[in-house]
Amino acid sequence: MFNVTASGASIPALGFGTFRIPGPDVLRIVPHALRAGFRHIDTAQIYGNEGEVGEAIVNSGVARNDIFLTTKVWVENYRHDAFLASVDESLRKLRTDHVDLLLLHWPNEAVPLAEQIGALNEVRKAGKVRHIGVSNFNRNLMAQSVALSEAPIVTNQIEYHPYLNQDAVIEAAREAGMAITGYYGMADGKVFSDPVLKDIAAGHGKSVAQIVLRWLVQQEGVIALSKTVSEARVAENVAIFDFALSDEEMATIRARAVAGGRIVSPDGLAPVWDEPA
DSSP states (O other): OOEEEETTEEEESEEEEOTTOOHHHHHHHHHHHHHHTOOEEEOOGGGTOHHHHHHHHHHHOSOGGGOEEEEEEOGGGOSHHHHHHHHHHHHHHHTSSOEEEEEEOSOOTTSOHHHHHHHHHHHHHTTSEEEEEEESOOHHHHHHHHHHOSSOEEEEEEEOOTTSOOHHHHHHHHHTTOEEEEEOTTGGGGGGGOHHHHHHHHHHTOOHHHHHHHHHHTSTTEEEEEOOSOHHHHHHHHOOSSOOOOHHHHHHHHTTOOTTOOOOOOTTTOOOOOOOO
């Protein structure tokens, strides 16, 4: 495991995501993931499992200070007072006095971005958050956030997989000193039947999931979130640091991107997405 550095933050390159993992499964799989070597756990207010994530971390036996913990403020909590209250509630559920990274989960034009960024900075100054960032922001919103923020915006968490070209956002993030955190790396399961990815996997004696995760973390400044409720898959997903893809293989996987490859674009939340250059 190695870390990605961005504007003072040092973030484990491979994270364990908990989106759509029910509480009982969180209590089982998150301690297992931490014991297997994961040190980056990602949750969100809207996932409804912060309480179980907090309990799982306590039960794992891994020291809290050894874990990089991320959560996200939901769009309905962006007004200043609601924002501060929601962060306190998240910390209570997570059984910690701080999170390592707090993100704005989606854009919300109903609340001025300056108010949102101001609240992020306020909780950081209060010691409740070590680093701040955004999620599902386009390049314009990223630039506005950086300009509005006193503290560095360290990452933009976005959908990223072999079928979605995110070069424009990644380049903008690098120029701003930000990392990219990629979710939906398996493209909702589409990668597993991809013959090109299967061939590359066979050549390395690895699984398709391992190839995709390796492709993500092998890119400069990119962090990958993995997700599973299977103990066997946990062991598989964390074992991506004993091999490397060739430049040709990296380019071959990148070339899998297609027009219309985006999967996550909810009405009422999604911004106007950046198109590939």
